[in-house]
Amino acid sequence: MxxxxxxxxxxxxxxxxxxxxxxxxxxxxxxxxxxxxxxxxxxxxxxxxxxxxxxxxxxxxxxxxxxxxxxxxxxxxxxxxxxxxxxxxxxxxxxxxxxxxxxFLPGLSVRRPNAQHCREAGEGLARLHLASEGFTGTRANDLGQGAWAPLFAGLKDAAEGLKPGLAATIDADLALLAAKWPKGLPSGIVHADYFPDNVFFQGEKFAGTIDFYFACVDALAYDIAVALNAWCFEPDGSFNITSARQMLAGYESYRPLSDAERAALPVLAHGAAMRFFLTRLADWGATPAGALVRPKDPLEYERKLAVHREAPDLVLMGARA
Amino acid sequence: MxxxxxxxxxxxxxxxxxxxxxxxxxxxxxxxxxxxxxxxxxxxxxxxxxxxxxxxxxxxxxxxxxxxxxxxxxxxxxxxxxxxxxxxxxxxxxxxxxxxxxxFLPGLSVRRPNAQHCREAGEGLARLHLASEGFTGTRANDLGQGAWAPLFAGLKDAAEGLKPGLAATIDADLALLAAKWPKGLPSGIVHADYFPDNVFFQGEKFAGTIDFYFACVDALAYDIAVALNAWCFEPDGSFNITSARQMLAGYESYRPLSDAERAALPVLAHGAAMRFFLTRLADWGATPAGALVRPKDPLEYERKLAVHREAPDLVLMGARA
Incomplete structure (x- = not known):
């Protein structure tokens, strides 16, 4: 804000x-x-x-x-x-x-999405991917997988300051993500910041999407991974499999995933957590006094990283067999 | 904000x-x-x-x-x-x-009021005083003249930090204000924070007043003094006599001032500048990091204090003879 x-x-x-x-x-x-x-x-x-x-x-x-x-x-x-x-x-x-x-786009963003909101949000995201087909503009994802290691190079002290030992853990994550990052998935326009603040509802129905200023061309399934992280974790840090299942079902009701996309979800979700962890870490120390904005806690995404690191199949449990 | x-x-x-x-x-x-x-x-x-x-x-x-x-x-x-x-x-x-x-009250607050806005604002303030007649609620002005010396007692270091020598100047102002503060002026409900942010316009016409959370019972002319300070100074710190004249003319088109009220305007304006200087000084050091609000610069009101101290008749030059 x-x-x-x-x-x-x-x-x-x-x-x-x-x-x-x-x-x-x-x-x-x-x-x-x-x-x-x-x-x-x-x-x-x-x-x-x-x-x-x-x-x-x-x-x-x-x-x-x-x-x-x-x-x-x-x-x-x-x-x-x-x-x-x-x-x-x-x-x-x-x-x-x-x-x-x-x-002006009417609607309310939900602060605490439930499983039904996740289903609607999944539908809204798939509709965004379908509506973007044919748009010829292009923009690389400058916060994509290739950007993370260079970004983290300047943030190791900040990571250690947050939690001693964290820098080595993140380095290991980055190596794993570089090795496993999927190539050749269906790509197109992604929102790349599909968080609850950017999605409007009327009652429990999806009503629209705002804030396209991170949009770029990338794997469509990466957008789902961002959204799973943003919508399907409880305030206590646990991953809500019901919400994830609903989000994927909503998405697939408009655009079914290929087997390769589904198989890539765990590493995409791990990577999407890395992307938000890194930018929050960078903002954490850099927000000037007097700014009218509170930086977001990087530890929220550090915990999400840990979930994907330790239980990579959790995300898949939400996916259609 | x-x-x-x-x-x-x-x-x-x-x-x-x-x-x-x-x-x-x-x-x-x-x-x-x-x-x-x-x-x-x-x-x-x-x-x-x-x-x-x-x-x-x-x-x-x-x-x-x-x-x-x-x-x-x-x-x-x-x-x-x-x-x-x-x-x-x-x-x-x-x-x-x-x-x-x-x-919801439609309207826009003006960032840079011109003389016409000041006239309309004067009318709006007089209408507020007239509309409040008969309201039986009562609340003392807890930021009135009696509160300033006790408030400043805790802020002397802050004043010196702002400008060396300022504490003694303010002490002298406070003594003068205590000696000259008018008694027995017509009193009633005052807004007590009638700043441009709190007044709405449609085009150049007064459209309404918001934010009554400093309202209290005090001398009605004190409200005019607050408004003269808030509306009639230029960004360079000079007092705009044309704007002041328009504000007073607008006010008096609804509620003519008594001779005693008019004579009291210089000291009331000096006091009103003191009230906002002191609360801004108190807020200057006290705003916590992470607050989504930028404290207002106390020096703006230190300069207004100086104008009233050095040229007390300036305000009167705007008053009807």
Whole structure:
């Protein structure tokens, strides 16, 4: 949750002068998304979210993300549709920073997903993979398996500070992941951050997906692995096999997995836990005082890593035979 | 801007079960108000703000604030009307903390008020004073003149840390304010925090007032003094006499000031600057790491104090002859 950029009346007026949305009726900073500043904007024409992209997002990558969001909206996937200005542009500039307006997407994210939410989330993820088919934009996963060892090289002291002996454990994990990382799985657009905060529900029904700013081209099953880690662990650290089974069943009701994809789930889930452990570890020490964002505890993902290390078949117990 | 309390799905559901507002359609933490956590809640019936009161607000004082808000709404003052649950109660409990639902009030707060905004804000403040007449609730101003010297006793080191020699200057100010503080001015309900963040506009028209959690009974002209400090200084620290004149003219178009009130404005403005200087100084050192709120710079109000100390008649130059 974050609002890093304050927007003046004049800046808002300048932005709106390029659109045909009428006068602003309400404008509030909202606690949504960790990387960027987000504002709820209501005008005479409707409700929108204004996102101001902060330094973590590279300006040259924004067309990929925004084109993908436009593609998904055009293909009836429930996501926030970018709004074009009078000249047809999506990308704006506010206070010297890139920015974009998207349609307001109703729905609530769940804080404590149950098995039914996991089923719906699985369906929503498969629908995302199917709706993205034919999208020609491309972006490499810069937080994929090849990035982890170089990232960890600068974080060994941080890992030891977190838990003595952890650096060697992570090194062993990284070696194992490098050796076993699957190649040749069906690939396409992945969300790569399909966490409960980024998925909206209406009641217990899936209602849409937001925050595509980690999206890239990678193995589709990797997206499932990220989601299993994010949705199917209990607060006490245990893996909820019922939730995992529901998530996979929901996914497969739209897009059945191949045998190779199913067999790869344990190592993909181990790797997905590594990815979030490493970035949380990097953020843990690096968040400046005064930032309006609380870094997420890397130990949550250290525990998930341990689960996949010690019981790699747990994930498979959720998979259809 | 702050969201201190995270609310789970179950907690939201429990809260809504006491109301007849239908199912929730959207729920977002918003960056509004510094002291409490605020959420935008949309249900099938409409839009609301859920405020969860954090530790600075005393539970036993909440009935005063909420009754005042209800009174104002009942007397057609544009403010956020509290919503009663099925049992007729306003005050709720969420995650063990006091909370209340109020109607969503449309409008935008201005970041850089111009003279026209100041005129409208003056009108809005006078209308607040008039609309509050007859409200029988009462609450002393616990940040009024009598509180400043005891508060500063614990902050002398902090003041010296901010600017060497400042403690003696503030002591002299406090002695002068104690000697000259006006008594017997017309009193009533004051907002006591009538800053641009707490006032909504539609275009350039006053549209409403929010955040009554400092409201109390005090000299009505003290509220004007707070507002002159908050609205009529330029970012470079200079006092904008045109804005002050407009604010007073707007105020007086609804409620003309007595001679005694007008004569008291310089010392009231000096005192109002002291009140915000002292609380910002206290917050400056006390904000815990990890808080999702940036403390406000006490030096802004140290400079306003200096203006009132050195040119006490400046404020009067804005007053009607």
């Amino acid at each position: 974050a609002v890093y950029t304050d927007i003046t009346d004049q800046e808002l007026q300048d932005l709106l002068s390029g659109f045909d949305l009428g006068a602003p009726l309400a404008f509030k900073g909202i606690a949504e998304g960790v990387e960027n500043s987000n504002f709820l904007l209501e005008t005479e024409k409707g409700r929108y979210i204004l996102t101001v992209y902060e330094k973590r997002v590279r300006r040259e990558e924004l067309p990929f993300f925004l084109d993908l969001m436009m593609w998904l909206a055009d293909h009836h996937y429930p996501s926030a549709a970018p709004i074009r200005d009078r000249r047809g542009d999506i990308l704006q500039t506010v206070r010297g920073k890139p920015a974009a307006l998207v349609a | 702050a969201v201190y309390t995270d609310i789970t799905d179950q907690e939201l559901q429990d809260l809504l079960s006491g109301f007849d507002l239908g199912a929730p359609l959207a729920f977002k933490g918003i960056a509004e108000g510094v002291e409490n956590s605020n959420f935008l809640l949309e249900t099938e019936k409409g839009r609301y703000i859920l405020t969860v009161y954090e530790k600075r607000v005393r539970r036993e004082e909440l009935p005063f604030f909420l009754d005042l808000m209800m009174w104002l709404a009942d007397h057609h003052y544009p403010s956020a009307a509290p919503i009663r649950d099925r049992r007729g109660d306003i005050l709720q409990t969420v995650r063990g903390k006091p909370a209340a639902l109020v109607a």
